[in-house]
Amino acid sequence: xxxxxxxxxxxxxxxxxxxxxxxxxxxxxxxxxxxxxxxxxxxxxxxxxxxxxxxxxxxxxxxxxxxxxxxxxxxxxxxxxxxxxxxxxxxxxxxxxxxxxxxxxxxxxxxxxxxxxxxxxxxxxxxxxxxxxxxxxxxxxxxxxxxxxxxxxxxxxxxxxxxxxxxxxxxxxxxxxxxxxxxxxxxxxxxxxxxxxxxxxxxxxxxxxxxxxxxxxxxxxxxxxxxxxxxxxxxxxxxxxxxxxxxxxxxxxxxxxxxxxxxxxxxxxxxxxxxxxxxxxxxxxxxxxxxxxxxxxxxxxxxxxxxxxxxxxxxxxxxxxxxxxxxxxxxxxxxxxxxxxxxxxxxxxxxxxxxxxxxxxxxxxxxxxxxxxxxx
Numbered sequence: 001x002x003x004x005x006x007x008x009x010x011x012x013x014x015x016x017x018x019x020x021x022x023x024x025x026x027x028x029x030x031x032x033x034x035x036x037x038x039x040x041x042x043x044x045x046x047x048x049x050x051x052x053x054x055x056x057x058x059x060x061x062x063x064x065x066x067x068x069x070x071x072x073x074x075x076x077x078x079x080x081x082x083x084x085x086x087x088x089x090x091x092x093x094x095x096x097x098x099x100x101x102x103x104x105x106x107x108x109x110x111x112x113x114x115x116x117x118x119x120x121x122x123x124x125x126x127x128x129x130x131x132x133x134x135x136x137x138x139x140x141x142x143x144x145x146x147x148x149x150x151x152x153x154x155x156x157x158x159x160x161x162x163x164x165x166x167x168x169x170x171x172x173x174x175x176x177x178x179x180x181x182x183x184x185x186x187x188x189x190x191x192x193x194x195x196x197x198x199x200x201x202x203x204x205x206x207x208x209x210x211x212x213x214x215x216x217x218x219x220x221x222x223x224x225x226x227x228x229x230x231x232x233x234x235x236x237x238x239x240x241x242x243x244x245x246x247x248x249x250x251x252x253x254x255x256x257x258x259x260x261x262x263x264x265x266x267x268x269x270x271x272x273x274x275x276x277x278x279x280x281x282x283x284x285x286x287x288x289x290x291x292x293x294x295x296x297x298x299x300x301x302x303x304x305x306x307x308x309x310x311x312x313x314x315x316x317x318x319x320x321x322x323x324x325x326x327x328x329x330x331x332x333x334x335x336x337x338x339x340x341x342x343x344x345x346x347x348x349x350x351x352x353x354x355x356x357x358x359x360x361x362x363x364x365x366x367x368x369x370x371x372x373x374x375x376x
Contacts, residue, residue, distance in 0.1 A: 002166040005073040023238035040071025043151040051076035056103030058082040076162040081217035166190035195323035209234040211261045251276035258285035265293035273300035278307035292316040317343035
């Protein structure tokens with residue numbers, strides 16, 4: 001296995017009837033995920049997608065969004081997630097800058113593309129989830145519209161051999177654009193798989209795990225959630241977006257869905273600790289909690305550890321360009337209070353070091369004390 005989608009194909013043969021994804025009251029097996037993504041790949045190829053083409057995904061949390069990314073990879077494409085809530089200008093910039101001619105989206109977002117056409121977006125094909133019964137939804141557009149049911153209703157034959165290399169790009173994630181313009185970060189199959197394979201081994205992820213997918217596709221945390229689960233033969237539990245604004249319901253969801261691994265930015269867990277009424281739940285299945293992206297206030301970490309006593313807590317650090325590269329296992333919050341929580345030490349097979357303005361390697365906190373600088 002040297003490409004991201006190979007992990008799905010292999011495990012669909014090993015465990016065809018295992019649940020691959022669950023979302024609300026829906027679930028699909030590994031066999032179904034393999035078949036639907038094969039069908040989508042065949043459709044993309046018929047639409048003219050060739051190796052190296054950028055294909056957009058602008059969908060809310062759903063099973064279809066995960067089918068979409070595997071279908072794009074199998075067609076030899078590069079998946080480019082676009083935030084459905086992003087302003088039209090940002091959507092237009094990403095589509096134009098990446099040269100996206102085909103995108104997978106839903107009926108509610110079509111208007112953004114229509115408005116974006118005024119800025120000469122290169123969009124030619126749209127694969128549309130949701131109802132297309134209203135002809136007004138698709139009439140008068142400057143691009144062809146293909147229904148999702150049609151796209152995944154074709155032959156389920158295995159995608160043709162495209163002679164892909166592990167150095168080929170797999171996906172492009174865009175930065176927040178804090179400097180004015182979002183920057184596309186290109187990640188190869190090899191880079192992503194190096195992280196995924198390491199993470200599955202390091203955290204001992206197995207078939208019985210239920211990994212919460214809280215992060216959207218355009219955020220790099222989703223790589224661990226989705227590909228880590230598929231690599232291990234585990235189940236992806238897609239977390240409905242609205243739950244993030246209702247901490248007590250989110251806590252109930254984590255407990256009721258018997259989530260074993262949680263991975264999110266620190267602010268979501270801080271909100272959970274502050275307003276989630278955690279004392280009402282046992283969290284008996286939860287064994288790993290990862291937080292990243294922001295400083296985790298120690299007062300909230302103490303609450304989480306109190307009410308999630310079976311879980312190990314890890315501070316994870318890394319840039320989009322490298323996935324996650326550093327970790328710190330939180331054992332004793334009281335002990336860490338004196339120094340705050342370090343960003344930790346490198347994961348296995350990762351080299352991390354600091355350089356000065358002259359490009360010279362510096363003696364770092366890691367080399368002295370076994371960890372990199374503190375999160376102030």
